Amino acid sequence: MNLMDIGEVTSRSGASVSALRYYEEIGLIRSAGRRGLRRQFDASVLLTLSLIELGKVAGFSLAEIASMFANDGTLNIPRADLHAKAAELGRQITKLRALREAIQHVADCPAPSHLECPNFRKLLKSISAKKVNSRTPRGQASQVSADLSSRRHRPSRRKAADSPERYE
Amino acid sequence: MNLMDIGEVTSRSGASVSALRYYEEIGLIRSAGRRGLRRQFDASVLLTLSLIELGKVAGFSLAEIASMFANDGTLNIPRADLHAKAAELGRQITKLRALREAIQHVADCPAPSHLECPNFRKLLKSISAKKVNSRTPRGQASQVSADLSSRRHRPSRRKAADSPERYE
DNA sequence: GCTTGACCTCAAGTTGACTTGAGTTGGTAC
DNA sequence: GTACCAACTCAAGTCAACTTGAGGTCAAGC
Numbered sequence: 001m002n003l004m005d006i007g008e009v010t011s012r013s014g015a016s017v018s019a020l021r022y023y024e025e026i027g028l029i030r031s032a033g034r035r036g037l038r039r040q041f042d043a044s045v046l047l048t049l050s051l052i053e054l055g056k057v058a059g060f061s062l063a064e065i066a067s068m069f070a071n072d073g074t075l076n077i078p079r080a081d082l083h084a085k086a087a088e089l090g091r092q093i094t095k096l097r098a099l100r101e102a103i104q105h106v107a108d109c110p111a112p113s114h115l116e117c118p119n120f121r122k123l124l125k126s127i128s129a130k131k132v133n134s135r136t137p138r139g140q141a142s143q144v145s146a147d148l149s150s151r152r153h154r155p156s157r158r159k160a161a162d163s164p165e166r167y168e
Numbered sequence: 169m170n171l172m173d174i175g176e177v178t179s180r181s182g183a184s185v186s187a188l189r190y191y192e193e194i195g196l197i198r199s200a201g202r203r204g205l206r207r208q209f210d211a212s213v214l215l216t217l218s219l220i221e222l223g224k225v226a227g228f229s230l231a232e233i234a235s236m237f238a239n240d241g242t243l244n245i246p247r248a249d250l251h252a253k254a255a256e257l258g259r260q261i262t263k264l265r266a267l268r269e270a271i272q273h274v275a276d277c278p279a280p281s282h283l284e285c286p287n288f289r290k291l292l293k294s295i296s297a298k299k300v301n302s303r304t305p306r307g308q309a310s311q312v313s314a315d316l317s318s319r320r321h322r323p324s325r326r327k328a329a330d331s332p333e334r335y336e
Numbered sequence: 337g338c339t340t341g342a343c344c345t346c347a348a349g350t351t352g353a354c355t356t357g358a359g360t361t362g363g364t365a366c
Numbered sequence: 367g368t369a370c371c372a373a374c375t376c377a378a379g380t381c382a383a384c385t386t387g388a389g390g391t392c393a394a395g396c
Contacts, residue, residue, distance in 0.1 A: 018385055037344045050292050074281045082275035089268040100257040107250035124218050186355055204362050205374045
């Protein structure tokens with residue numbers, strides 16, 4: 001019943017071949033078997049991949065996502081975890097809003113240098129304060145970087161030159 | 169006037185010694201000089217570090233942040249960039265809200281397995297769709313993980329198994 | 337029969353942002 | 367004056383999540 005080569009899975013899911021093999025290796029997905037050498041996937045893998053995507057977007061690591069799948073590949077997330085995650089997302093959203101406000105302010109503020117603007121200093125302080133209040137176990141920064149400028153594992157072949165004003 | 173050893177900077181800023189040295193190495197911060205071997209920092213570095221924090225929270229890479237400082241260490245961000253970033257944050261916020269809603273739904277949904285819940289499937293689909301619509305330059309997932317569960321550079325001694333709430 | 341192309345394995349490399357470790361130096365307290 | 371300890375340098379390691387590369391297999395088409 002409707003088994004797919006890995007190539008079809010990539011084209012239907014958007015995940016790369018190497019990512020799929022990696023996912024299989026770490027037990028995140030399962031192939032239905034082999035045809036010769038070739039992995040065969042059944043259609044359910046596409047849904048699983050969506051879930052994985054979802055989990056990634058939500059900020060779970062692949063290991064955590066893996067732990068959310070039951071043995072049969074179905075979802076198995078304790079509802080309490082979900083509530084916690086939702087709450088966490090809520091806090092994150094709040095923080096991002098404050099941040100956006102600060103940035104917007106800076107963009108509109110007429111002070112010659114932002115550092116000279118007392119409002120900005122105040123915003124800065126409030127944002128840092130927020131950081132300190134929220135439990136930050138090892139002084140790590142948060143990581144908000146979205147898919148709009150995802151800079152984790154950015155492939156080296158893609159030069160950063162095409163973005164508005166080439167940082168790098 | 170009021171120069172600090174690196175140790176004082178770490179205790180006042182929360183940044184680690186090694187991070188500070190690293191920042192200096194890549195030109196993000198500057199020491200005011202040396203006293204013997206020891207770097208001396210003046211108080212302004214604390215503000216700079218706040219800005220760096222801010223930039224990181226906003227999702228800029230250190231390289232990008234570096235490019236925002238003028239030679240004299242003052243801020244120098246083109247306002248258009250800021251507007252763009254604010255808009256980006258706005259999109260990010262929207263997305264996170266949808267995500268939170270989805271997660272909340274899953275948590276409350278009585279279906280035995282989430283995959284069987286048509287509503288969940290719908291939410292899944294809408295989130296994936298959103299991902300596709302928003303410009304995703306390298307097909308990477310977004311990274312939302314906040315400081316509440318900072319999972320970049322997470323020390324390996326932390327096993328991924330203990331998850332239920334304590335995101336440490 | 338031979339090429340092609342999609343797939344395979346396995347090891348090693350990549351990325352950013354640090355951290356760790358080994359071995360050294362020098363200011364300060366006793 | 368010497369012990370101590372914070373700082374130093376420099377190289378190498380870490381982490382997650384893949385990607386890349388070299389070399390191999392196999393079914394299909396000419």
